[in-house]
C-alpha cells in the first residue's frame with residue numbers, strides 16, 4: 350500500500366524535524382499560539398472573546414483546550430467582526446445558507462493566500478486517487494472564480510491532470526454525454542448526486558468511471574457500498590467545509606478514514622455536552638482551529654459533525670492520524686416519544702434499495718415519519734413500499750406512525766443549492782429547528 354501523499358506534503362510544508370506525531374504536535378502548538386495572538390490583535394470578535402485570556406499562560410495543548418469554542422451561530426451573528434485583514438485584501442466571500450432560511454447566512458472570507466493554501470491541499474490530496482492518466486469531472490459549484498470547482502481545477506492543472514468543472518448535476522443526459530466524450534475516469538461530487546447518476550446511468554460506471562471522490566456532505570456506508578458494488582469503482586471520501594477553506598482531509602488508498610490537512614488545521618474531538626476532549630477511539634464532535642488562515646481565522650470551531658480518531662495506525666504506513674468517516678451531523682435526529690431517530694439510520698436502510706433514486710425525510714404532526722421515495726418507475730412499488738416499511742419497523746421497534754409516498758423520477762435531481770446538507774426535517778409545531 351502506498352503511504353498517503355499527504356504525509357510528504359505535510360512534512361515539507363511544516364519542515365518537520367522528524368516524521369512523528371510529537372514533531373507535528375509541536376508545530377501545531379506553535380501555530381495555534383500564533384493564531385491566537387493574530388486573531389486577538391486583528392479581529393474584533395476575538396479581541397473581545399480573548400480579552401481575559403493571558404496568552405503567556407498557555408504553554409501546552411492541554412491549556413489550549415480551555416479556550417472557548419467558536420460556533421456557527423457566532424459567525425452568522427458577527428460575520429465581518431471575524432475578519433483580520435483590510436477590505437481590499439479580501440479576495441473572495443462565500444455566503445452559506447445551510448437551512449435555506451433568509452437571515453440565516455454565514456459569510457466566510459478568504460484572501461488570495463488562503464485560496465492558494467486550499468489549491469495546494471487539493472493538489473496533493475487529489476494525488477491519493479488520480480494521476481496524469483486520469484480525466485476528472487467536478488460536479489460541484491463552479492467554474493466561477495474562487496469556487497470549489499475553480500480551485501480544484503487549478504490544483505489538478507499543477508499536476509498536469511485534466512479537469513472539467515461541470516457544476517452541480519442537473520441534466521443527466523447532457524452529463525452522460527460529456528463523460529463519454531471526454532473519457533472521464535474520475536468524478537468529484539455530492540454523495541446523493543453521484544449515487545443518483547450511478548443508478549440512472551449504471552453503464553457509465555462500468556465503462557468509464559473508476560474513481561469517485563465524495564464531498565460536501567457526510568457519506569452513509571450503504572452509499573459507498575452501492576457505488577462500489579460492481580467492483581470497478583473505488584470510492585474515496587473527502588472531509589471539508591467552507592469554514593475549513595473547503596478542504597479538510599481525504600482518504601488514502603486504504604479507504605479507511607481521512608488523513609487530515611494537519612499543516613493548516615488542528616482537529617479535536619470533544620464531548621458535545623461537556624466540551625471536554627474525548628479519548629482517541631471515542632465518538633464526539635469535530636472541532637477545528639485554522640493554523641495559517643489570514644482573512645478569517647477560526648479558533649476551536651464547532652462543526653456539529655460526529656466522528657472519532659481511529660486508535661490504530663493506518664495500513665498505508667503513515668505517521669499521520671486517521672479520522673474515521675464522519676457519521677453525519679449530531680443534530681440530524683428527531684425524537685418521537687423520547688426515542689431517537691437519526692438520519693444515518695434511515696439512510697443506511699433506504700440506500701440499500703437500488704430502485705430508490707432519492708428520498709426526503711420529515712417528521713410531521715402527530716409524530717408521523719414521512720418518507721418520500723423517488724423511484725425510476727412505479728412498477729412493483731407496492732412490494733418495495735412493504736419491504737421499506739418492514740425494514741424501518743425492524744430497526745425502530747417503538748411505536749410511531751409511518752407514512753410512505755412514492756413518486757416517479759423526472760430526471761432532474763432536486764439539489765438546487767448544492768451546499769445544503771441533507772436533513773431530517775422536524776415540522777412538528779414547537780419543534781426545535
Ligand SMILES: [Zn+2]
Nearest residue numbers: 353601663665
Ligand atoms: Zn492511510
